[in-house]
Amino acid sequence: MSDSVKYLLEENKAPKFWYNINADLPSPPPPPLHPGTKQPAGPDDFAPLFPMSLIMQEVSTEREIEIPEPVREIYKQWRPSPLYRARRLEKYLDTPAKIYYKYEGVSPTGSHKPNTAVPQAFFNKEEGVKKIYTETGAGQWGSSLAFAGQMFGIDIEVFMVKVSFDQKPYRKFMMQSFGAKCNPSPSEITDFGKKLINEDSNNPGSLGIAISEAIEATVKSGGVAKYSLGSVLGHVLMHQTINGNEAILQMEQTGDYPDIIVGCTGGGSNLSGLMFPFLGQQLRGGKKIDIIGCEPLSCPSFTKGKYAYDHGDMAMMTPLIKMHTLGSAFLPPANHSGGLRYHGMSYHLSHLYNLGLMRAKAYGQKECFEAGVTFSKQEGIIPAPEANHAVKGAIDAALECKSKGESKTILFNLCGHGHFDMQAYADYFDNKLSEDVYNESEVNKALESLPKVA
Amino acid sequence: MSDSVKYLLEENKAPKFWYNINADLPSPPPPPLHPGTKQPAGPDDFAPLFPMSLIMQEVSTEREIEIPEPVREIYKQWRPSPLYRARRLEKYLDTPAKIYYKYEGVSPTGSHKPNTAVPQAFFNKEEGVKKIYTETGAGQWGSSLAFAGQMFGIDIEVFMVKVSFDQKPYRKFMMQSFGAKCNPSPSEITDFGKKLINEDSNNPGSLGIAISEAIEATVKSGGVAKYSLGSVLGHVLMHQTINGNEAILQMEQTGDYPDIIVGCTGGGSNLSGLMFPFLGQQLRGGKKIDIIGCEPLSCPSFTKGKYAYDHGDMAMMTPLIKMHTLGSAFLPPANHSGGLRYHGMSYHLSHLYNLGLMRAKAYGQKECFEAGVTFSKQEGIIPAPEANHAVKGAIDAALECKSKGESKTILFNLCGHGHFDMQAYADYFDNKLSEDVYNESEVNKALESLPKVA
Numbered sequence A, B: 001m002s003d004s005v006k007y008l009l010e011e012n013k014a015p016k017f018w019y020n021i022n023a024d025l026p027s028p029p030p031p032p033l034h035p036g037t038k039q040p041a042g043p044d045d046f047a048p049l050f051p052m053s054l055i056m057q058e059v060s061t062e063r064e065i066e067i068p069e070p071v072r073e074i075y076k077q078w079r080p081s082p083l084y085r086a087r088r089l090e091k092y093l094d095t096p097a098k099i100y101y102k103y104e105g106v107s108p109t110g111s112h113k114p115n116t117a118v119p120q121a122f123f124n125k126e127e128g129v130k131k132i133y134t135e136t137g138a139g140q141w142g143s144s145l146a147f148a149g150q151m152f153g154i155d156i157e158v159f160m161v162k163v164s165f166d167q168k169p170y171r172k173f174m175m176q177s178f179g180a181k182c183n184p185s186p187s188e189i190t191d192f193g194k195k196l197i198n199e200d201s202n203n204p205g206s207l208g209i210a211i212s213e214a215i216e217a218t219v220k221s222g223g224v225a226k227y228s229l230g231s232v233l234g235h236v237l238m239h240q241t242i243n244g245n246e247a248i249l250q251m252e253q254t255g256d257y258p259d260i261i262v263g264c265t266g267g268g269s270n271l272s273g274l275m276f277p278f279l280g281q282q283l284r285g286g287k288k289i290d291i292i293g294c295e296p297l298s299c300p301s302f303t304k305g306k307y308a309y310d311h312g313d314m315a316m317m318t319p320l321i322k323m324h325t326l327g328s329a330f331l332p333p334a335n336h337s338g339g340l341r342y343h344g345m346s347y348h349l350s351h352l353y354n355l356g357l358m359r360a361k362a363y364g365q366k367e368c369f370e371a372g373v374t375f376s377k378q379e380g381i382i383p384a385p386e387a388n389h390a391v392k393g394a395i396d397a398a399l400e401c402k403s404k405g406e407s408k409t410i411l412f413n414l415c416g417h418g419h420f421d422m423q424a425y426a427d428y429f430d431n432k433l434s435e436d437v438y439n440e441s442e443v444n445k446a447l448e449s450l451p452k453v454a
Helices: A052-059 A069-075 A087-093 A114-126 A140-152 A162-167 A169-177 A191-199 A207-220 A234-254 A269-283 A347-354 A365-379 A385-404 A422-429 A440-448 B052-059 B069-075 B087-093 B114-126 B140-152 B162-167 B169-177 B191-199 B207-220 B234-254 B269-283 B347-354 B365-379 B385-404 B422-429 B440-448
Strands: A017-019 A064-066 A083-085 A098-103 A131-136 A155-161 A181-185 A225-228 A260-264 A290-296 A306-311 A320-325 A359-363 A409-414 B017-019 B064-066 B083-085 B098-103 B131-136 B155-161 B181-185 B225-228 B260-264 B290-296 B306-311 B320-325 B359-363 B409-414
Touching: A017 A234, A017 A269, A052 A114, A052 A234, A069 A114, A069 A140, A083 A234, A087 A098, A087 A365, A087 A385, A098 A234, A098 A385, A114 A131, A114 A140, A114 A225, A114 A234, A131 A140, A131 A207, A140 A155, A140 A169, A155 A162, A155 A169, A155 A207, A162 A169, A162 A181, A169 A181, A169 B365, A169 B422, A181 A207, A191 A207, A207 A225, A234 A269, A234 A347, A234 A409, A260 A269, A260 A385, A269 A290, A269 A347, A269 A409, A290 A347, A290 A385, A306 A347, A320 A347, A359 A365, A359 A385, A365 A385, A365 A422, A365 B169, A385 A409, A422 B169, B017 B234, B017 B269, B052 B114, B052 B234, B069 B114, B069 B140, B083 B234, B087 B098, B087 B365, B087 B385, B098 B234, B098 B385, B114 B131, B114 B140, B114 B225, B114 B234, B131 B140, B131 B207, B140 B155, B140 B169, B155 B162, B155 B169, B155 B207, B162 B169, B162 B181, B169 B181, B181 B207, B191 B207, B207 B225, B234 B269, B234 B347, B234 B409, B260 B269, B260 B385, B269 B290, B269 B347, B269 B409, B290 B347, B290 B385, B306 B347, B320 B347, B359 B365, B359 B385, B365 B385, B365 B422, B385 B409
Parallel strands: A098 A409, A131 A155, A131 A225, A155 A181, A260 A290, A260 A409, A290 A359, B098 B409, B131 B155, B131 B225, B155 B181, B260 B290, B260 B409, B290 B359
Antiparallel strands: A017 A064, A083 A098, A306 A320, B017 B064, B083 B098, B306 B320
């Protein structure tokens, strides 16, 4: 009982660089294509949406990108985040495995999202941007960008997936506390939103739809506003590596090194943020790690999606990106893991999956909540529904170690707390939670409309 | 910008003792009296409710009480909690004052309450107790005891003030996640609850009522169950001093020492936990500190209450305690700071107030929410409505420093986050929040029925 359960990192040892996986990949991921010409898209194609510094990060191959001092100042509010050893959970599972988790719920908005929201707001501010549009699923991203915008004095306007806007009003109020505007999506604000509402006034929305609305609003602002994405793109994943860079230093304190790294995957940023720095070590000759992405059974872009060029949004406005996709026309069914309801996957993770450098598992939401309750009873932290997928993956790995008698070291990303999701837990306890269903025919239909690329 | 904003404390430097203010008080507080005989109550009078080890802590005059190792193991999950310097808030207020805050929202339940819930569960467990009844206002205490009970395998049953049970269901679900049972109070479970519902089926409940119900249920259990209180009593306040003991070490890191310490006060435990160790230094010849308790305008036990012997509960079952009280028959009006809706005040703080060793201020809930929003926009943390009273007190003190040109050091306790209180923030933004009103005639009526003590 006297061994540590929590590994901190002193402020003066906090990493000052993000890690860029582009420097170590065995081959570069396929480039994004211009949606009209189908030719590789260059920095100028992204300029209407993003500040040039972020675009240059997207294509950089430098291994370390310096974190600007004003960003590190804001990070200090909650970073370095703690690394925990789940000793009580290990004992409860009676597993020889060691289970570690990095806890990102200590951030102001309770998730990993501010890791990229803060630098995105900073780099926009540096280029004189006054307003940013974005989308959000369960509201973790929207509230994080609202926080970041408040820190740097930038107006934030959010399109929030309607089913979450209605189910999870608390995060909407949090955006308001940080001075941001939040619209349900689909909305009457954009032409695309109006069209969808005309077709079906009960449209529950999706990340793909909300992205389309945020992009449309940005483009129509005539250069006044920029757009920001909370996952999927390379610079977003890179900002998240502050977490993995810290974890490397914290794992050194423990004397262990991960055999297995687990994270949940929606767009891919929280798993990437934790594992990229470790994978970088592997790619530079270090130890091989078993990397597992955990996705919802109802939105399984890795395990059921096709690796193909597709749009990032439903209105097909974004450049084409080669990714594991269920089709940008696919509308994921409403479940409580709003942050994982995305038709596609980061092009980096899709590439790694294709290269066999990681694998994926799909889980239903009931078994994930069960894992989350088991975890919270032992560790005292109630995970977000999204994070429950990683908890489930880690528990599964630990039980596999038990059955094989292996004492492996498992590290997973507990990417957020569930304080804003207690209604989902109540539904779980009351047996009101529907099971996730994979709708194969809807996916096949959506995949038929994939853009044709030579 | 390069100075620290966050002061941590390494696990191996975590304090191993609680501080007992009884050792340094200039005079002992007046003793509790048996409700029947009106004679000083002895340990045996408390034995039906509490395990003997906690009763002995209540009357101990040893300066340091060792924190048992299993308790320190659980504390490690979130302790030492961070000390922050509110540099952004200072700049925003343009004050020469330095503002520090200890942030207790990092605990599993998001408040300071587990500091005493964990040892209370431990000491009950040591004496073979299988079940504990308790009451809770906004649910912070109930969820904390639920967590602690889960850690040590003790059944927890909670009577939750009805207005909060209805307004704040998320904390109820949290109790459920930790395996506890939660009843709205007044309930049909106890005779006292039934009587009140018969008189008024819309009775919103109060802490005084919920305490009565929990005590009645404990007494009727025939020795099977014990009772636990989340504030007010001496052993509760002492367990909270883990926070002040840490703060002393963290303030040493900053090179500053508090001139002013601010906390919100309901029963008194969170202010006490932070300031007792500092006050102890003062009483042993150290620097004089201006200690300010911040209470709601609608339930102002310090600033409008009478210093008299009174019952701790509405059914007048508890021993008589000399405290600042609005009368145990007083029903505080519903406001969003459920944790501060208590007719009385800790006998320790009442004694200190009477000795002139601390002072108090009463604030309305609107001005407190305004302060909370100002704070969250600068510091990124959304405080609980209760904690907003301390934020308001600290901001007031900083502005006073500004008008006088004094660069004092202010330390306040940010005792919890507001993640479960976002509806209250929404009401504030929508201008739906009623202003607190001090109901003098109701208080005077309640004070008329104070027990007669020679």
